[in-house]
Amino acid sequence: MPRTEKASSMTMELEQTRRPRAEKAAGKPVKSAVPKVSAWARWRFGLWVPPLVTFVALGIAWEYVAHSNPFVIPPLGNIAESITNDPSAYWNNLLVTLKEVAVGGGAAIVLGYLLAVLMCEFKILERALMPVVMVIMVTPVIAIAPALVVAFGFGMLPKYIVTIIVAIFPILINSLAGLRAVDPGTLDVLRVVDASRWEIFWRLRFPGSMPYFFAGLRIAIPFAIIGAAVAEFVAAGEAAGLGAMVSIAASQANLEVTWAGISMFCVLGLLFVAALTLLRRRILWWDNHGRAPK
Amino acid sequence: MNAALTTTGAEVLARGVTKRFGVRGQPVTVLDDVDLRIAPGEFVSVIGPSGCGKSTLLRIIAGLLDADEGSVAINGEAVPQAIRHKAMGLVPQTPALLPWRSVRDNVLLPTQVNTAANAGRNLLDVDELLTSFGLGKDLRKYPRQLSGGMQQRVAIARAFVFDPPVLLMDEPFSALDEITRDQQRLGLLDFWQSNRRSVMFITHSVPEAILLSDRVVLMAARPGRIAEITEIDLPRPRDESVFLSPQFREYEIRIREGLRRVMKNAQD
Numbered sequence: 001m002p003r004t005e006k007a008s009s010m011t012m013e014l015e016q017t018r019r020p021r022a023e024k025a026a027g028k029p030v031k032s033a034v035p036k037v038s039a040w041a042r043w044r045f046g047l048w049v050p051p052l053v054t055f056v057a058l059g060i061a062w063e064y065v066a067h068s069n070p071f072v073i074p075p076l077g078n079i080a081e082s083i084t085n086d087p088s089a090y091w092n093n094l095l096v097t098l099k100e101v102a103v104g105g106g107a108a109i110v111l112g113y114l115l116a117v118l119m120c121e122f123k124i125l126e127r128a129l130m131p132v133v134m135v136i137m138v139t140p141v142i143a144i145a146p147a148l149v150v151a152f153g154f155g156m157l158p159k160y161i162v163t164i165i166v167a168i169f170p171i172l173i174n175s176l177a178g179l180r181a182v183d184p185g186t187l188d189v190l191r192v193v194d195a196s197r198w199e200i201f202w203r204l205r206f207p208g209s210m211p212y213f214f215a216g217l218r219i220a221i222p223f224a225i226i227g228a229a230v231a232e233f234v235a236a237g238e239a240a241g242l243g244a245m246v247s248i249a250a251s252q253a254n255l256e257v258t259w260a261g262i263s264m265f266c267v268l269g270l271l272f273v274a275a276l277t278l279l280r281r282r283i284l285w286w287d288n289h290g291r292a293p294k
Numbered sequence: 295m296n297a298a299l300t301t302t303g304a305e306v307l308a309r310g311v312t313k314r315f316g317v318r319g320q321p322v323t324v325l326d327d328v329d330l331r332i333a334p335g336e337f338v339s340v341i342g343p344s345g346c347g348k349s350t351l352l353r354i355i356a357g358l359l360d361a362d363e364g365s366v367a368i369n370g371e372a373v374p375q376a377i378r379h380k381a382m383g384l385v386p387q388t389p390a391l392l393p394w395r396s397v398r399d400n401v402l403l404p405t406q407v408n409t410a411a412n413a414g415r416n417l418l419d420v421d422e423l424l425t426s427f428g429l430g431k432d433l434r435k436y437p438r439q440l441s442g443g444m445q446q447r448v449a450i451a452r453a454f455v456f457d458p459p460v461l462l463m464d465e466p467f468s469a470l471d472e473i474t475r476d477q478q479r480l481g482l483l484d485f486w487q488s489n490r491r492s493v494m495f496i497t498h499s500v501p502e503a504i505l506l507s508d509r510v511v512l513m514a515a516r517p518g519r520i521a522e523i524t525e526i527d528l529p530r531p532r533d534e535s536v537f538l539s540p541q542f543r544e545y546e547i548r549i550r551e552g553l554r555r556v557m558k559n560a561q562d
Contacts, residue, residue, distance in 0.1 A: 185390025189452065192356050192384040192462070194377045195407035203407060207394050286394040286436060 074255040079263065082256035089245075094264050096241040097228050100156065101268070104163025105224030111164065112171030112220070113213065119172075120179040120205070121197065137169050141227060145234045159231035159241075166227035170219035178212025179205045211287045214280050221272045225265060242268075302335030303492030304381060304459035306355060310364035313350055313518075324350050326517035327364070334369075334459070335490040339503035340511045341549070343557055347518025348496050349464055355494065356384055356462050368460060376460075380404070380411040383453030385463040389445035391437040391452075397424065398433040401452045416457045426485060427451050443474035450482065454489065463495045467502070479505060480534060487531045500553070504528075504545045505536060512549065514556040521556050524549055 059076065066075040083090055119126035136144075145162050152158040182204050190200055232243025242261050249257035313325040324347040332338045340348045353359040355366050357373040368376035376382060383404070391400045401420050405412060424433055427447045437445055446466055453461055466482075467475045479502055486493065486506070497503050503510045507526050514521040526545060528536050536542050 183388075183390045183392075185386035185388050186392060188356070188358055188386055189384050189390060189404065190407060191358060192377060192382050193380045193404045193408050193456070194411070199407040203403065204392070207392070286438075 071253075071255075074259055078256045079259045082260045083263075090260065090264060093240065093242045093245045093261070094268065097225075097232070097243065097265075098268065100159045100163055100228040100231065100241065101221075101224045101272070103156075104160040104227060105167050105221060107160065108164045108167035108220060108224060109171055109217065112168040112216070113175050115168075116172050116175035116179055116209075117201070119176055121201070126176075133169065133172065136165060141166050142230055142234075145230050149231070149235045154235050158235065159228060162231035163224050163227035166230075167220040167224035170216040170223060171213070172216075174212045174216030174219075175209055178209030181212065182208045210284055214276070214284060217276055218273070221276060222269055225269050225272070229265065302459075302490050303332075303461075304369035304376075305334050305367075306330070306332040306460055306492055306494065307367045307370075308351070308355060308364065309366075311351065311354055311361045311366065312363040313347070313354065313359070313361055323517035325354070325361075326519045328518070328520055330511065330520065332460075332492045332494055334492055336508045337486060337493045337495065337506055338509050338511060339495045339497055339507040340513060341497055341500065341503050341553070342513030342518075342521075343515050343553070343560065345518070346513040346515040346556075348513050350518065351513075352462050352464050352494060352496055356382060378408070378411065380408060380415070380456055381458055382460045382462055383456065383458040385446075385450050385453045385461065385466045387465050387468060389437070389442075389449040391445055391448055393437055396434050396436055397429060397440070397448050400437065400448055401455050404452060404456050412456070418455050418457055420451075420455060423451050423455055424448075427481065441474070443470055443478055446470060446478060447481065450485075454485075454491075458491070460492045461494070463493065465496050465498065468498060475499075475502075482506065483532060500546055500549050501537065501542075504542060504549070505532065510545075510549055512552045512556060515560050522552050524552070 062073065063075060066073045115129070119129065141162060144165065145158070148158040148161055152161065186204055187200070190204060195203070228241065229243040229246075232241040233247050235244070242264050246258055246261035246265075249255075249261060308328060308330045311325055311328040311330075312323070314321045314323050316322075328347075328351060330338075330351070340351065342348050350359065354361045355368075355373070357377045366373050368381050371379075371381070392403070395403070398420055401424060405417055421430070421433060424430060427450070429444060429447060429451070432440060432444065437448070440448070446469075450463075450466065453463075467478050470478060483506055493506075495503075495506060504526055510524045510526060512521045512524070513519065524545065528539065528541055528545075
């Protein structure tokens, strides 16, 4: 079969030009069925150079503005210096915020998914609760937060509640959609053999809802950080957490501390999203964003 | 083949099955007083224009839908009892495989639910079953790595694995291209001829129905009813060569004429 041979040698060539140098040198056989992208391959030129250029350009622009208008934004060096001068203050505030995000966000994830399961299994619960969910969802959290602080005081509780309120909706709405979006054919196959509700949930709905659940997580985690920041802003009387730190520093026109606090939020968010991406790749290897792993 | 597989299927008996759906307040009779008997080990195809209620009939027999009137019995048992015993296997129109399960685990799915009904039953050896379906090398693959035809074979294996006496197949090959479809038909024919079970097979293809079936049931639409039943008296075991026999041609002409009559009446 000369034609097939030619075709396959052409794909070999294509594969090899695309493959990282290290593997080509080792002369490994090219397995094209499910190519494993190595860490090195992900660092191809076209992937990391464009964003790097963007960040460098932004940095230069920042420095230019900071040096010509020192009362608008501080130079990057001063921000870094502010952190290295008093790392423990930043660290302690970061831990407070991290705790709020972890506890509030964690509770939102568990409650949101449980609520979605209950609403999926008992339609009457959805009828009963969904309107309330909508009412709370359309109310700006920044308006609810001060009222919660009044009701629950300056402790951690109102912060957890605000975080839960913001983060629960994407989890609930997405998970419910995912639990319902199972293949009707598979559902029929299971019903014909009298699979119980629990079996249908465990074998079909639960794994099937995971891509939706993770899509919800991707929105919910940044939302949880917003919730924690908002709660700290409105309860600034208690000077703990990055939000309180930013709020107090800004009111004192302390630009270095303000921006150092903001950058901490940024790092916090990035760490969570990176962890989520890794977790997703481990758990949802079969989903692959709907693309075939070919 | 496994000696224990020689047991044949169960009788499927539908009597006076009537089903109405409300479409914008207007009741539409989808099935009107349908009687159908599938003998143990008989392969029955149901063919007819769209809207004749053949899928609805299958769903009522499968217990996925309730009839408004009439009754269905599987070996004398009502459908809910038959379901509890896992008496029926379903092959849906799409393969409907779980992407997170390997081929092997997808086939095993029906054996992992309602395990009480597994007692005393002849569960087939998955690896052997898949090998006889030509998927011996693909046990550990995932559905996305398979072609459409292979996926549908996995779905058929999933219906056979717990050895139900009745198999319900709802146009299992309709999503495949013609060449793949021919291959799948012959594969199913082969497997069924050495593992006879009662089969209700819905199709749009006249040659497919003749090749596989002992009887071909022609249904008419508005209201959905059985128009005529053709006994296919071709010797078994059959293979590709039946396509060339003159009897096959005669059956094809007769059923196509029946289809034309049914379609014409629906237009009048």
